[in-house]
Amino acid sequence: MRTTALRLQLVATSVLAAIVQAAPAEEKPYGRGLTESNQERLVIDDMEDVSTWSTGSPMETTLSASDQHVKQGSRALKFGNVVDHTRGEKNYPIGWPRTSKSLAKAKLTDWSGYDYFQCWIYVDTSRDALPGNPLGIGFSHTGHRRTSSFPLKEVRKDQWVKIVIPIAKLIDPKDVQGVQFHISESSYKHLDRVDFYIDDMVLTRYVDPAIAELATDRRLLYHNDRQIAALYTLMGHRDMEHVRAEFEIGQGATTVAKTAAHPERQGELPLGITRPLTPGDYWARLSLRDARGRLVDRRQTEFRVIAGPRE
Ligand SMILES: [Ca+2]
Numbered sequence: 001m002r003t004t005a006l007r008l009q010l011v012a013t014s015v016l017a018a019i020v021q022a023a024p025a026e027e028k029p030y031g032r033g034l035t036e037s038n039q040e041r042l043v044i045d046d047m048e049d050v051s052t053w054s055t056g057s058p059m060e061t062t063l064s065a066s067d068q069h070v071k072q073g074s075r076a077l078k079f080g081n082v083v084d085h086t087r088g089e090k091n092y093p094i095g096w097p098r099t100s101k102s103l104a105k106a107k108l109t110d111w112s113g114y115d116y117f118q119c120w121i122y123v124d125t126s127r128d129a130l131p132g133n134p135l136g137i138g139f140s141h142t143g144h145r146r147t148s149s150f151p152l153k154e155v156r157k158d159q160w161v162k163i164v165i166p167i168a169k170l171i172d173p174k175d176v177q178g179v180q181f182h183i184s185e186s187s188y189k190h191l192d193r194v195d196f197y198i199d200d201m202v203l204t205r206y207v208d209p210a211i212a213e214l215a216t217d218r219r220l221l222y223h224n225d226r227q228i229a230a231l232y233t234l235m236g237h238r239d240m241e242h243v244r245a246e247f248e249i250g251q252g253a254t255t256v257a258k259t260a261a262h263p264e265r266q267g268e269l270p271l272g273i274t275r276p277l278t279p280g281d282y283w284a285r286l287s288l289r290d291a292r293g294r295l296v297d298r299r300q301t302e303f304r305v306i307a308g309p310r311e
Helices: 002-022
Strands: 039-045 053-055 061-066 076-082 098-102 116-125 136-140 147-151 160-166 178-182 193-206 210-216 220-222 227-235 244-251 254-261 266-272 280-289 295-306
Touching: 053 061, 061 098, 178 193, 210 280, 210 295, 227 244, 227 280, 244 266, 254 266
Parallel strands: 220 295
Antiparallel strands: 039 193, 053 098, 061 076, 076 193, 098 178, 116 160, 116 193, 136 147, 136 178, 210 227, 227 266, 244 254, 244 280, 280 295
16 A cells, blocks of 8 residues: 555656646746835935034025924924025025034045935925925036036925936046035015925945836847847945846747857847848847846846848
8 A cells, every 4th residue: 555655646746747837937036126126325414413514505595404394203404495585694694504514523425336316305395396496416426517407306395305416417426525416596576485395315326236217229129130239227235246137039938049258237138130021010128137147137128029131
C-alpha cells in the first residue's frame, strides 16, 4: 500500500513539474518603481522651529511657527504678508516681500544626490482668489545673482498643495546656499492679506532603479527599416552603476530583436533590426537588470510597422 501511495505521489509531483515547465511564471520586477515606498527623504526643515527663517521685508512680512494649518508634526512656517504699495524698501514701495533660510550652517548645500525638492503649502488670504502669479521660490547659489527661480502657480487658496521641483532643473545642484519664498506686490492689491503656511520641506530620491519614462524614437516604422531606438529616463541610485538595460521589440510572445547596454540617467539606446519586419503592431520593452541578472524594473510601449518602399 505504501509503495502505491508513494508512486502516486511521485506521479503527481512530476505532473506538477511538467505544468510549471510548460507555463513559466511571468518574470516580475522586484524593484518598487515610482512608488512612495521607493523614496528616501532628507528633511531640510519640519518647521517645528522656524528660527532659521528670516525676512528682508519686515514692514510687510511676519514669520512664526503656527499651529493654525499644519501638514506634518504640530507646526508649520507661517509666512504672513499684508501688501503695502506705499511702504517697504525705500526705492521699491511695490516690492518683493520674502523669507529665506540659509543652508550652509546645517551643511545641506549639496543636493546632487537627490531627485526632487518637495514641500507643502497652504494659502489663507483676504482675496476671493489668488492672482495668476501668487508666489515664487528661489534657490541661491554661490556667486553674484546666481539663483534658480520657479513660479509656484499651483498653490491654492484654503488647500494644501504638494510642491515638487526636480533638482535637475537647478542651475547648480551641488551648491544650494539658501531657499527663499517671495511674492511680487505688483501681483496683489494694496492691503491684500496673504498668508502662506509652509511645511515638511524635504529632498527625496528613489532607491531601487526605476524607469521613469520610455518612448521609441518613432511610433511608425517601415517594414524594411533597420533601426529603432529607446528614449528613456531612469530614477533610483542603489547599485545603479551595475545595472544593465535590455531593449527588445516583438509581437505576442516572440522577441524579434534585442540589445543591452549600461544605461545613463537619461539616454537613447539604439537597436539594429537585421531582418524585414512583418507589418503589424509591436511592443518595445525596456528592462533593468541588476548585477545578478535579476529584473529590477520593466516598462513597455507600442509601435506599428507598415509596408515601406521596396529596396
Ligand atoms: Ca511641521
